[in-house]
Amino acid sequence: MKLKSLFTITTLLAFQYSNAQYNQLWIPDTLTGTNFNLSIKDTFAQICNTGNQTITGGINGKFWGPTLIFKKGDIVHLNVKNNLNDSTTIHWHGMHLPAVMDGGPHQVIPPGALWQPYWKVVNNAATYWYHPHLHEMTMEHITKGIGGLIIVRDSLESSLKLPRTYGLDDIPMVLTDRDINSSRQFDLVPYGDSCLVNMTLRAQYTVPTQVVRFRLLNAAIERSFNIGFSDNRTFYVIGSDGGLLNAPVPLTRYLLHAGERIEILVDFKGQTSAIDIKAFNSTLGNAIPGGENFPNGPFANALGKKDFVMLHLNFKSATGNAITSIPTALTNNVLLKSADAQITRALTMTDSAGVPGTLGPNTFIINHRLFKLNYIDYNVPLNNTEIWQITNSTAFGHPFHIHDVEFNIISVNGAAPSAAQAGWKDVVFVPGATGGGPGGGGTPYVVKFIAKFDDYADALHPFMYHCHISLHEDEGMMGQFVVTDPSNKINTNENITSFSLYPNPANQTLYFKFNNSNQNVYYVRIVDVLGRTILMLPAPELNNGIDISQLIPGVYSVMLTDAYSKKVSIQNFVKE
Numbered sequence: 001m002k003l004k005s006l007f008t009i010t011t012l013l014a015f016q017y018s019n020a021q022y023n024q025l026w027i028p029d030t031l032t033g034t035n036f037n038l039s040i041k042d043t044f045a046q047i048c049n050t051g052n053q054t055i056t057g058g059i060n061g062k063f064w065g066p067t068l069i070f071k072k073g074d075i076v077h078l079n080v081k082n083n084l085n086d087s088t089t090i091h092w093h094g095m096h097l098p099a100v101m102d103g104g105p106h107q108v109i110p111p112g113a114l115w116q117p118y119w120k121v122v123n124n125a126a127t128y129w130y131h132p133h134l135h136e137m138t139m140e141h142i143t144k145g146i147g148g149l150i151i152v153r154d155s156l157e158s159s160l161k162l163p164r165t166y167g168l169d170d171i172p173m174v175l176t177d178r179d180i181n182s183s184r185q186f187d188l189v190p191y192g193d194s195c196l197v198n199m200t201l202r203a204q205y206t207v208p209t210q211v212v213r214f215r216l217l218n219a220a221i222e223r224s225f226n227i228g229f230s231d232n233r234t235f236y237v238i239g240s241d242g243g244l245l246n247a248p249v250p251l252t253r254y255l256l257h258a259g260e261r262i263e264i265l266v267d268f269k270g271q272t273s274a275i276d277i278k279a280f281n282s283t284l285g286n287a288i289p290g291g292e293n294f295p296n297g298p299f300a301n302a303l304g305k306k307d308f309v310m311l312h313l314n315f316k317s318a319t320g321n322a323i324t325s326i327p328t329a330l331t332n333n334v335l336l337k338s339a340d341a342q343i344t345r346a347l348t349m350t351d352s353a354g355v356p357g358t359l360g361p362n363t364f365i366i367n368h369r370l371f372k373l374n375y376i377d378y379n380v381p382l383n384n385t386e387i388w389q390i391t392n393s394t395a396f397g398h399p400f401h402i403h404d405v406e407f408n409i410i411s412v413n414g415a416a417p418s419a420a421q422a423g424w425k426d427v428v429f430v431p432g433a434t435g436g437g438p439g440g441g442g443t444p445y446v447v448k449f450i451a452k453f454d455d456y457a458d459a460l461h462p463f464m465y466h467c468h469i470s471l472h473e474d475e476g477m478m479g480q481f482v483v484t485d486p487s488n489k490i491n492t493n494e495n496i497t498s499f500s501l502y503p504n505p506a507n508q509t510l511y512f513k514f515n516n517s518n519q520n521v522y523y524v525r526i527v528d529v530l531g532r533t534i535l536m537l538p539a540p541e542l543n544n545g546i547d548i549s550q551l552i553p554g555v556y557s558v559m560l561t562d563a564y565s566k567k568v569s570i571q572n573f574v575k576e
């Protein structure tokens, strides 16, 4: 009896001791090919070592989602099933694709619906990601953990001597933070008390003693991470949001803001003792997200203005075929030239004092107006090259993100971008006004970038630009633009006025027959008798019919939107 209880106490102590230590870093599964099934659902995960599971949102799993591996040039088909009890969207952050496939706040997937966007991958090899984007719900859905990485591969990147064995010498690191309450649930707050890497608390990983690549994504609601190593070693930035840099850039710190990605190489040859990848946030100023030190209130958190460990690294011996040196050159980016720009658009970031519908002076807006889903801020002519100049008069810095394009930073307050920011980007940090007080004032900060808006004209569906701090985005720090083709005249005579469906009743495949040979379909939506959207097909290819095998028997309506007139025609069919 005595012995047994002693044993229990010893094991209990050992258990608690190991809890205080590290957890194995979770590496998300990968999905490859051209057909990707994603099921978004409410679920649970054992985030804490002890106590309740945490209510989470996951894609195909318990939390976060699989890493999608795309090959440049492939046409990828995404089957996104919303099994949440709530509408959501999935946005392919950084991908150049049609607006109707983009998954912004307009492509709402109702509960139970299957959304099937597809597109040709034209992005460079780099690390991208996907995440919910439902207006005013983005922070909540991202906090639940819904999201995933995208790795694009291309022939240029594949020809370089770079580590690319996923989970072995090519390690994804999704950086975020959460506030975990006493019942082990996530609080809906902009800053958490605990850092999570790949949704793992106190993560550790064992890597081989060779050159290792890390793909770092800042997936936090608000916090920036000032990345470095505990021994202050040099690492080499090889890629930014939208592709490789011309050459590796040696650094000891990189400040990664919400939505941004970098890829780095680190040479661990001969390494024996464990080291940490840390956020050196104690050195950040008050105007940098995570550099504030609020003692209390909704922004108070244990990590504010602190240095903290993100990933503890242990070492094992090198693999066969290890990459053992840092390449000297990577690519030759042909950047856009200011002289080629047709227009400079001046955007402002201000607080929202006095602006109707806002939360007052403590929230932020773009161009002095609160985001509205039905207001288009800019009409960008197809093939325009544009300079966007963002002037931040607020006392705080904001990571600005634009959909549709990857851009080149021209200047940050008049200076050229740093070498690690001189490639392709889709997020740029616009620091707060300098020299003002906490309430503002001071000299605004100005960032300029240049982008070319080629392909994908669509007068109906806009692309978004916004602050990637989801709290700010949800509060209305967002705007939208449409890319339009001036040569594309609306011809209502080309409207698909009638179509029929066959066979009817149908069982597996539903075929379309058009009265007009010039069929150009913008959208097909299948709705059940209760009006619930079951299937959402943007720009569907209808020649081979559509797969209805998963529909339960009953009567359905097909709502077909014509590409030119955007008029909707409806036909019913019976699924047997």
Ligand code: C2O
Pocket: 091, 093, 131, 133, 259, 401, 403, 464, 466, 468
């Ligand atoms: Cu990653 Cu509009 O967002």
Ligand code: CU
Pocket: 364, 397, 398, 399, 467, 468, 469, 472, 473, 477
């Ligand atoms: Cu912001």
